[in-house]
Amino acid sequence: MxxxxxxxxxxxxxxxxHQRRYGGRKEDYFALLYLTRKFKVDVDExxxxxxxxxxxxxxxxxxxxxxxxxxYLFQFKWSEDHAQFKGSMDRLAKDGFARxxxxxNQDPHQNDVLSYLKRDLxxxxxxxxxxxxxxxxxxxxxxxxxxxxxxxxxxxxxNKAHLVxxxxxxxxxxxxxxxxxxxxxxxxxPAQSYxxxxxESVTVTHEGRTMRVGFMPLxxxxxxxxALGQRFFDRNIRAALSPDNAPNKKIRDALDRVVLKEAExxxxxxxxxxxxxxxxxxVRIAGGELxxxxxxLLNGAQTVSSVARFLEKSADNPxxxxxxxxxxxxxxxxxxxxxxxxxxxxxxxxxxxxxxxxPVLPWALRAMDNRQVDLADKFLSxxxxxxSRQEGAFENLTDDEREELGIEDPKDLRIxxxxxxxxxxxxxxxxxxxxxxxxxSQKLYQDTFRSAYINSNARSIVLAYKVGLMMSGITARLxxxxxxxxQAAVPKARNLTWALLIQxxxxxxxxxxxxxxxxxxxxxEAVFRDILKQLTVNRVAPLIxxxxxxxxxxxxxxxxxxxxxxxxxxFKRAMxxxxxxxxxxxxxx
Numbered sequence: 001m002x003x004x005x006x007x008x009x010x011x012x013x014x015x016x017x018h019q020r021r022y023g024g025r026k027e028d029y030f031a032l033l034y035l036t037r038k039f040k041v042d043v044d045e046x047x048x049x050x051x052x053x054x055x056x057x058x059x060x061x062x063x064x065x066x067x068x069x070x071x072y073l074f075q076f077k078w079s080e081d082h083a084q085f086k087g088s089m090d091r092l093a094k095d096g097f098a099r100x101x102x103x104x105n106q107d108p109h110q111n112d113v114l115s116y117l118k119r120d121l122x123x124x125x126x127x128x129x130x131x132x133x134x135x136x137x138x139x140x141x142x143x144x145x146x147x148x149x150x151x152x153x154x155x156x157x158x159n160k161a162h163l164v165x166x167x168x169x170x171x172x173x174x175x176x177x178x179x180x181x182x183x184x185x186x187x188x189x190p191a192q193s194y195x196x197x198x199x200e201s202v203t204v205t206h207e208g209r210t211m212r213v214g215f216m217p218l219x220x221x222x223x224x225x226x227a228l229g230q231r232f233f234d235r236n237i238r239a240a241l242s243p244d245n246a247p248n249k250k251i252r253d254a255l256d257r258v259v260l261k262e263a264e265x266x267x268x269x270x271x272x273x274x275x276x277x278x279x280x281x282x283v284r285i286a287g288g289e290l291x292x293x294x295x296x297l298l299n300g301a302q303t304v305s306s307v308a309r310f311l312e313k314s315a316d317n318p319x320x321x322x323x324x325x326x327x328x329x330x331x332x333x334x335x336x337x338x339x340x341x342x343x344x345x346x347x348x349x350x351x352x353x354x355x356x357x358x359p360v361l362p363w364a365l366r367a368m369d370n371r372q373v374d375l376a377d378k379f380l381s382x383x384x385x386x387x388s389r390q391e392g393a394f395e396n397l398t399d400d401e402r403e404e405l406g407i408e409d410p411k412d413l414r415i416x417x418x419x420x421x422x423x424x425x426x427x428x429x430x431x432x433x434x435x436x437x438x439x440x441s442q443k444l445y446q447d448t449f450r451s452a453y454i455n456s457n458a459r460s461i462v463l464a465y466k467v468g469l470m471m472s473g474i475t476a477r478l479x480x481x482x483x484x485x486x487q488a489a490v491p492k493a494r495n496l497t498w499a500l501l502i503q504x505x506x507x508x509x510x511x512x513x514x515x516x517x518x519x520x521x522x523x524x525e526a527v528f529r530d531i532l533k534q535l536t537v538n539r540v541a542p543l544i545x546x547x548x549x550x551x552x553x554x555x556x557x558x559x560x561x562x563x564x565x566x567x568x569x570x571f572k573r574a575m576x577x578x579x580x581x582x583x584x585x586x587x588x589x
Contacts, residue, residue, distance in 0.1 A: 014029045032061075097157075219330075255307065283338045421467075424468070478536055501539075
């Protein structure tokens with residue numbers, strides 16, 4: 001039963017009553033109020049278990065429930081905005097767990113609550129069987145759970161289970177969840193544990209990690225997907241591809257022959273299938289069953305999605321029900337990797353190695369980076385636009401999933417053109433044409449996907465992105481207005497034109513009007529296209545003509561060598577001209 005929610009008046013009252021004694025900010029007293037109500041304890045009895053002030057490493061308070069043998073760690077936000085948890089969750093995953101359950105160096109400036117927590121843990125080490133990490137706020141739990149940025153961080157925290165287990169010297173469950181301090185809100189969901197069967201399995205170990213290889217029923221795999229949905233693919237470098245993709249069609253045809261047409265025996269499927277790879281934080285074996293905690297599919301998204309589509313398409317076919325036993329006999333070769341850090345380098349390299357049948361492109365390896373999931377949250381929450389960090393992610397959403405996520409736009413943003421958009425805003429024309437380098441270099445990647453963009457106006461980003469979507473018409477217009485002798489320059493000026501058009505928009509006195517009218521959807525409006533073409537004629541084309549006349553480029557132009565237009569230096573020179581000619585300044589979002 002949820003506790004009664006805490007209102008502003010009660011918070012103000014408690015703060016006024018105890019601030020002189022305990023200090024801290026008013027919001028710190030949210031934790032104090034919550035603990036007194038949830039655990040039926042007095043303020044003075046529990047106050048030392050609340051962090052007043054900073055340096056808390058992501059832990060605002062704690063409580064050891066001796067009756068249930070649970071340890072609760074809390075982070076509180078006096079807000080309906082679940083995005084405010086991101087920084088706190090990063091601190092907790094990066095340093096907080098190591099400080100409490102690991103062997104971190106001493107920090108003389110750490111909050112007193114951490115000292116009390118570690119002292120109580122030493123005293124009650126044998127008592128505690130479970131550790132719950134609760135992120136308590138005033139908003140909507142469903143919205144928090146739908147957030148890709150928070151889901152990613154929640155998984156990072158769940159991956160610290162090995163620190164907890166090592167500390168206690170035995171298996172202690174770690175369960176992080178969002179909790180809303182609102183009447184009628186649901187409690188935490190069940191742990192992400194799923195039972196599978198693995199026949200004829202063998203075990204291999206490497207540097208403390210274990211891999212089990214055997215034959216798994218295909219429907220065991222589908223059962224996990226049905227429960228987790230697209231989250232099952234979180235650690236995959238690509239989501240399921242188009243249903244018309246050749247391998248997907250072959251899988252569905254094979255299922256049709258085995259299950260509906262009875263033309264082949266179920267045992268033939270495993271001979272023709274490459275197999276799948278799973279990773280799980282923890283694997284328990286009992287009675288011939290394996291319980292996987294936080295399972296993630298590293299390779300096999302096409303197989304799972306093909307099974308789902310086959311079942312959906314055949315739902316009304318009486319042969320499916322009659323031959324269900326044939327479906328349940330189908331097996332795939334399965335590798336199950338047990339690793340307590342699913343976001344670590346080891347699992348990433350396994351994912352890459354098990355996807356070699358298709359090229360692994362550099363941007364695919366950044367899909368689970370926090371900057372990417374935070375951008376996905378931003379576009380979805382502010383504009384209802386889905387951001388495809390993973391290849392094929394948008395196409396694989398069902399109508400129900402789209403509605404549940406709150407996706408309003410029928411088109412999606414994509415990671416590669418978004419990278420080009422950010423580079424265009426920065427004027428980095430050279431790297432716009434060298435995206436593999438951008439995604440492979442940590443410095444270039446961070447310079448491109450700047451953390452400041454997370455807090456910028458999403459409409460501004462979409463407006464700049466749409467310039468790239470309309471470049472074919474814009475370059476055609478540029479070709480029309482440049483002299484015949486410069487026609488060969490136009491294709492090489494594409495990215496420079498994109499970058500200059502963005503500066504033209506940012507420096508336009510109607511910019512706020514543009515983002516209001518054209519920045520909320522990915523639709524290529526005819527009116528916006530006309531605005532871009534007009535800016536191309538009146539602003540960009542004159543700048544390019546003056547570049548052709550620059551002493552540094554005159555000889556190259558005479559020889560029709562226009563590669564200089566693909567260099568960032570050309571953008572810098574054009575902006576210098578624009579500052580004098582149009583009174584522009586280089587702007588960003």
